[in-house]
Amino acid sequence: MNPRRIYILLISIFLGIFANSQTKSKDSLSVNIPKHQMFIGVDLLNPIVGCFADKKNYSSFITYKIKNRWLAVFEIGYEKNTYNKNNWNIDAKGVFGEIGVNYILTNNYEKSGEGFYLGARFGFSPYKQNIKKYPIKGMNSEGLIQLIGEGSLSEANVNSGWLEAVAGAKVQIGNSPFYIDFMVRPKFIVYSSKQQDVSNLVVPGYGKDKGAANISLFWGLTYRLF
Numbered sequence: 001m002n003p004r005r006i007y008i009l010l011i012s013i014f015l016g017i018f019a020n021s022q023t024k025s026k027d028s029l030s031v032n033i034p035k036h037q038m039f040i041g042v043d044l045l046n047p048i049v050g051c052f053a054d055k056k057n058y059s060s061f062i063t064y065k066i067k068n069r070w071l072a073v074f075e076i077g078y079e080k081n082t083y084n085k086n087n088w089n090i091d092a093k094g095v096f097g098e099i100g101v102n103y104i105l106t107n108n109y110e111k112s113g114e115g116f117y118l119g120a121r122f123g124f125s126p127y128k129q130n131i132k133k134y135p136i137k138g139m140n141s142e143g144l145i146q147l148i149g150e151g152s153l154s155e156a157n158v159n160s161g162w163l164e165a166v167a168g169a170k171v172q173i174g175n176s177p178f179y180i181d182f183m184v185r186p187k188f189i190v191y192s193s194k195q196q197d198v199s200n201l202v203v204p205g206y207g208k209d210k211g212a213a214n215i216s217l218f219w220g221l222t223y224r225l226f
Contacts, residue, residue: 037065037113041181041222043077054082059096059205069104073119079204087135087147088201094127096205098164112172113224114179119166123187125204129195130155153195160203161191170222177225183218 039062046057059077066072080093098121106115131153138148168183189212192200202208207216 035065036226037063037071037110038225039063039113039179039222040225041220043218043220045217045219054084056080057204061098063102069109071102071104071117073100073102073121074098075121077205079125081202081204081208083202083208087133087150089131089133090201091130091132092127092200092202092204094125094204096123096125096127098123098205100164100166102166102168114170114172116169117166119168121164121166121185122161123164123205124159124161125206126157126159127204128155129158129200129202131195131198134198153198156195158193158195158200160189160193160200160206162187162189162203162206164188168218177223179222179224181218181220181222185216185218187214187216188212189214 040060041063042060043058046055046059050056057077057079059075061073061075063071063073075098076095077097078093078095080091082092083090100119100121102117102119104110104115104117106117109115109117134151134153135147136149136151137145140146164185164187166183166185168181170179170181172179187206189203189206192203194200199210201210207214
């Protein structure tokens, strides 16, 4: 999808939720506000995209209101992905988990359960990595680095950890306990165990490529338990 269209959709959703929340905030204050709230959610975007790509990602999460505007969050998922470019061919598959908090920005959230939020996560994935091909480089007679061959490594267990920032919005579907949840999630790798000093180019739950930072989108369905 064109990134410009994604950003336009993002802004439209955020503005719509903001206008809706401002209207609801004028409702009667006599509505009972629950001391605690719990939501369960499932990602819909990645399974749909996975029908047309190598990446297969499935995840779900639980959020629980612990105090005032603070919610504890736990997420678990499974991903199978491939890195195949620049003379690299790597398969990775495994589970991943994330734990963290959300801070609610919208005043109406306590009554309706919808609104804007910011959050932070720590993610970790123990996974299997199969390096089918990697480039071997050396120096030629002119002192320049060039490709001189290819190598491979058998499947091995590795793991990686990352920190994540979250900016999201939740909008209620009518008066039902169901919500549409959308998140933008910048991620920053902080730890990786390597197989024979070979960089981990694809990490379940984090993404792929050599950069120390990544970004992902979450669009899913959430159900309010109480």
